[in-house]
Amino acid sequence: MTEIAQTYLGNINDNSDLAELVKIETYLEVFLQESDRNKGRIHAHTIDGVAVGIIKSRDRSLESGDLFKTNSGQLVLIQLQAQKLMVLDLSSLEGKFCQTKLVSLGHTLGNHHYPIVIHNQKIYIQLITDKLILEKLIKDLNIIGLQITYEMHSFNHKITFISHNHH
Numbered sequence: 001m002t003e004i005a006q007t008y009l010g011n012i013n014d015n016s017d018l019a020e021l022v023k024i025e026t027y028l029e030v031f032l033q034e035s036d037r038n039k040g041r042i043h044a045h046t047i048d049g050v051a052v053g054i055i056k057s058r059d060r061s062l063e064s065g066d067l068f069k070t071n072s073g074q075l076v077l078i079q080l081q082a083q084k085l086m087v088l089d090l091s092s093l094e095g096k097f098c099q100t101k102l103v104s105l106g107h108t109l110g111n112h113h114y115p116i117v118i119h120n121q122k123i124y125i126q127l128i129t130d131k132l133i134l135e136k137l138i139k140d141l142n143i144i145g146l147q148i149t150y151e152m153h154s155f156n157h158k159i160t161f162i163s164h165n166h167h
Contacts, residue, residue: 001051002043002051002052002053003028003050003051003052003053003070003071003072003074003076004052004053004055004070004071005052005053005054005055005068005069005070005071005074005076006054006055006056006068006071007068007069007070008056008060008066008067008068009067009068009069009075010066010067011063011065011066011067012065012067012077013063013064013065014065018067021067021075022067022075022077025075026075027067027074027075027076027077028046028050028052028070028074028075028076028077029046029047029076029077029079030044030045030046030052030054030076030077030078030079031044031047031079031080031081032044032062032078032079032080032081033080033081033083034080034081034083034126036062037061037062037063037080038058038061038062039058040055040056040057040058041053041054041055042054042056052070052076054068054076054078056068062078062080063078063080064078064079064080064154065077065078065079066078082152082153082154083126083127083152083153084127084131084150084151084152084153085124085125085126085127085150085151085152085153086124086125086127086131086134086135086148086149086150087122087123087124087125087148087149087150087151088105088122088123088125088138088146088147088148089121089122089146089147089148089149090102090121090122090123090146091121091122092145092146092147093143093144093145093146094144094145098143098144098145101141101142101143102143104141105138105141105143108137108138108141109123109125112129112134112137113128114126114128114134115128124151124153131150135148
């Protein structure tokens with residue numbers, strides 16, 4: 001039988017009363033992918049195999065530490081799994097010819113709808129396809145000095161991606 005969680009109680013990282021509650025009460029813990037954050041209806045399983053259905057507004061994104069209550073009174077704690085990000089380091093780029101290639105890079109990322117964040121001469125890219133596909137697209141631009149690395153991103157540190165879409 002699936003536990004249905006649709007009563008949002010708050011986030012244990014922002015509410016000390018809820019943080020204390022999960023220390024003393026039993027709860028179901030579900031690990032979700034980043035792609036689940038904005039869905040209105042999510043079907044997941046706990047590590048113990050308990051089926052959980054989460055129903056929420058699409059206007060609100062899930063965060064690690066969100067706490068819900070099921071129709072049967074069970075607590076459900078949400079954890080978002082860390083995700084691998086591609087990191088493009090722009091700090092070692094060579095020459096002025098790079099400007100047009102950087103425009104091409106921006107066009108390529110936007111045209112393929114890769115969510116990005118730009119911070120401290122680095123572009124952080126959310127991998128929505130196989131990383132080898134994206135690496136090939138970037139390497140084909142032949143931007144001398146561009147370094148490609150990867151980092152794991154924990155959702156305990158908020159990062160807001162900029163997405164490109166067509167209306």
